[in-house]
Amino acid sequence: MPVCQIVHLNGSFLPLAEARISPLDRGFLFAHAAYEVTAVYGGRFIDMPGHLTRLSRTLAGIALPDPLSPSGWEALHKELIVRNDLNEGIVYLEVTGGAYDVRDFAGPETFVPTVFAYADSRKLIGAEARDGIKVVFLDDTRWKRRDMKTVQLLSQGLAYRTAKARGADTAFMVEDGFVTEAASSNAWIVTPSGEIITRHLSPAILPGITRAGVMALRGKGGFAVTERAFTPDEAVNAAEVFTTSSGAMVAPVTHIEGRPVGDGKPGPVTRQIQRLYYEAMGADLAAVAPWAMERA
Amino acid sequence: MPVCQIVHLNGSFLPLAEARISPLDRGFLFAHAAYEVTAVYGGRFIDMPGHLTRLSRTLAGIALPDPLSPSGWEALHKELIVRNDLNEGIVYLEVTGGAYDVRDFAGPETFVPTVFAYADSRKLIGAEARDGIKVVFLDDTRWKRRDMKTVQLLSQGLAYRTAKARGADTAFMVEDGFVTEAASSNAWIVTPSGEIITRHLSPAILPGITRAGVMALRGKGGFAVTERAFTPDEAVNAAEVFTTSSGAMVAPVTHIEGRPVGDGKPGPVTRQIQRLYYEAMGADLAAVAPWAMERA
Numbered sequence: 001m002p003v004c005q006i007v008h009l010n011g012s013f014l015p016l017a018e019a020r021i022s023p024l025d026r027g028f029l030f031a032h033a034a035y036e037v038t039a040v041y042g043g044r045f046i047d048m049p050g051h052l053t054r055l056s057r058t059l060a061g062i063a064l065p066d067p068l069s070p071s072g073w074e075a076l077h078k079e080l081i082v083r084n085d086l087n088e089g090i091v092y093l094e095v096t097g098g099a100y101d102v103r104d105f106a107g108p109e110t111f112v113p114t115v116f117a118y119a120d121s122r123k124l125i126g127a128e129a130r131d132g133i134k135v136v137f138l139d140d141t142r143w144k145r146r147d148m149k150t151v152q153l154l155s156q157g158l159a160y161r162t163a164k165a166r167g168a169d170t171a172f173m174v175e176d177g178f179v180t181e182a183a184s185s186n187a188w189i190v191t192p193s194g195e196i197i198t199r200h201l202s203p204a205i206l207p208g209i210t211r212a213g214v215m216a217l218r219g220k221g222g223f224a225v226t227e228r229a230f231t232p233d234e235a236v237n238a239a240e241v242f243t244t245s246s247g248a249m250v251a252p253v254t255h256i257e258g259r260p261v262g263d264g265k266p267g268p269v270t271r272q273i274q275r276l277y278y279e280a281m282g283a284d285l286a287a288v289a290p291w292a293m294e295r296a
Numbered sequence: 297m298p299v300c301q302i303v304h305l306n307g308s309f310l311p312l313a314e315a316r317i318s319p320l321d322r323g324f325l326f327a328h329a330a331y332e333v334t335a336v337y338g339g340r341f342i343d344m345p346g347h348l349t350r351l352s353r354t355l356a357g358i359a360l361p362d363p364l365s366p367s368g369w370e371a372l373h374k375e376l377i378v379r380n381d382l383n384e385g386i387v388y389l390e391v392t393g394g395a396y397d398v399r400d401f402a403g404p405e406t407f408v409p410t411v412f413a414y415a416d417s418r419k420l421i422g423a424e425a426r427d428g429i430k431v432v433f434l435d436d437t438r439w440k441r442r443d444m445k446t447v448q449l450l451s452q453g454l455a456y457r458t459a460k461a462r463g464a465d466t467a468f469m470v471e472d473g474f475v476t477e478a479a480s481s482n483a484w485i486v487t488p489s490g491e492i493i494t495r496h497l498s499p500a501i502l503p504g505i506t507r508a509g510v511m512a513l514r515g516k517g518g519f520a521v522t523e524r525a526f527t528p529d530e531a532v533n534a535a536e537v538f539t540t541s542s543g544a545m546v547a548p549v550t551h552i553e554g555r556p557v558g559d560g561k562p563g564p565v566t567r568q569i570q571r572l573y574y575e576a577m578g579a580d581l582a583a584v585a586p587w588a589m590e591r592a
Contacts, residue, residue: 031447032449154439183401
């Protein structure tokens with residue numbers, strides 16, 4: 001969906017068309033910027049503290065001061081969705097190293113960040129969650145600190161383009177013989193014997209907020225998760241495969257490299273995790289995701 | 297030096313303060329942009345064809361159309377230095393995936409690039425060339441396609457900051473036990489037996505235009521270059537070390553990790569290569585680099 005009309009830039013709320021930055025901004029010259037995408041459902045934010053903690057960690061990792069307190073960030077997010085009358089969708093937030101009249105790799109001793117944020121109305125529980133997505137494998141060419149959520153996203157953008165060109169929706173990135181994660185989501189498999197596996201946290205992958213949300217449901221859902229790297233072959237031969245992300249929540253993967261995963265339909269474990277996750281965020285299952293109640 | 301006052305943005309020449317881009321530009325959201333930095337000396341560009349060829353290759357590699365012909369790019373560069381009365385310095389050019397009203401990793405079928413360029417007045421043959429620079433070793437955390445010159449420069453920016461904090465000027469990036477290159481220049485060593493070594497071209501490093509310029513001087517200078525990866529130990533124990541880049545040309549490295557290289561002063565091979573390079577670009581050696589004539 002197009003970005004909502006009222007955006008936030010450096011303390012002001014203004015029409016998107018009036019939001020303009022300097023081309024000397026370090027976000028534009030050096031990819032020197034952190035970002036977060038926080039889901040909004042029923043007018044409420046999903047795990048805002050998780051996003052703010054990660055933002056804070058990324059900012060520290062890229063030498064940027066955190067320009068606002070947690071309550072300041074919350075107020076900014078809230079005002080964006082109120083001004084745009086957003087009920088379901090996401091808020092995108094980017095914090096950069098700021099703009100200076102000289103292009104210097106090192107930059108000044110202390111940065112004065114640029115803060116940009118917008119809201120985007122979209123269905124979080126939509127067709128992809130219902131029908132599933134298709135993936136292909138691609139080499140993971142990203143930088144080595146993927147645990148920090150920065151705008152160094154060129155590999156991911158190119159991966160999406162290649163995936164699309166090959167008739168898929170996204171790519172599973174492969175490095176040293178193992179799947180790291182998907183182009184903008186964490187990757188999960190369910191083995192034929194029912195073991196749920198997702199890669200362990202390390203600098204190789206982003207510590208997904210939705211990934212953490214699913215982990216938090218283990219007790220209630222009565223399931224266990226093995227955290228380890230898995231191979232492309234394990235994914236191809238899995239009973240079920242799914243991804244987690246703030247923008248698409250829990251998305252079944254029905255096809256890999258053109259071949260069906262299991263019977264080519266979202267499986268029972270994926271459906272169970274979707275149900276648990278949607279319930280936890282306050283969704284009316286019967287109304288918005290009746291399909292998640294099948295195969296229970 | 298601060299950026300010159302008249303810049304180029306999407307076909308217009310305008311004051312820097314009026315140059316403004318959308319925060320939805322893919323250069324800002326995804327680091328989806330190519331760039332070049334071309335040296336200007338005596339009002340002329342140094343190896344413009346080399347820069348334009350590399351730009352064209354980077355653009356193709358990141359799925360962007362090349363918005364101008366070589367003569368169009370040359371005219372743009374020339375107008376920038378004329379309007380800013382620039383005699384010595386650099387022109388920075390960035391071409392991004394453009395701005396759209398939706399943040400989509402894959403982007404539209406065909407991109408409409410944003411073109412931004414500015415001139416920057418600076419001494420190309422300055423104190424660093426005369427006195428040398430200090431380097432430290434750092435892990436190379438960059439993405440895997442460093443042969444494409446993109447704005448995914450966060451690792452480099454952080455490397456410069458760390459180097460500065462440790463009393464150095466830049467960093468030699470190390471990967472799998474070998475030096476790849478410096479944070480924004482190619483790295484060279486001269487062994488105690490006089491062999492000149494620089495890393496072979498591959499996706500691990502940028503194919504530097506100044507690197508190519510030095511290679512082109514082999515016949516005239518009567519020297520050979522071995523193209524292979526070298527280790528940090530080889531650099532520490534080298535007789536001489538230097539870097540090449542468009543912005544600093546040929547810069548002697550006098551200290552590594554706080555210890556002197558050789559006798560801690562720019563060595564004779566480095567001085568010879570500086571002389572040859574400066575002469576080739578039309579510099580009056582006696583006037584601008586008398587120090588390069590010592591130790592001949």
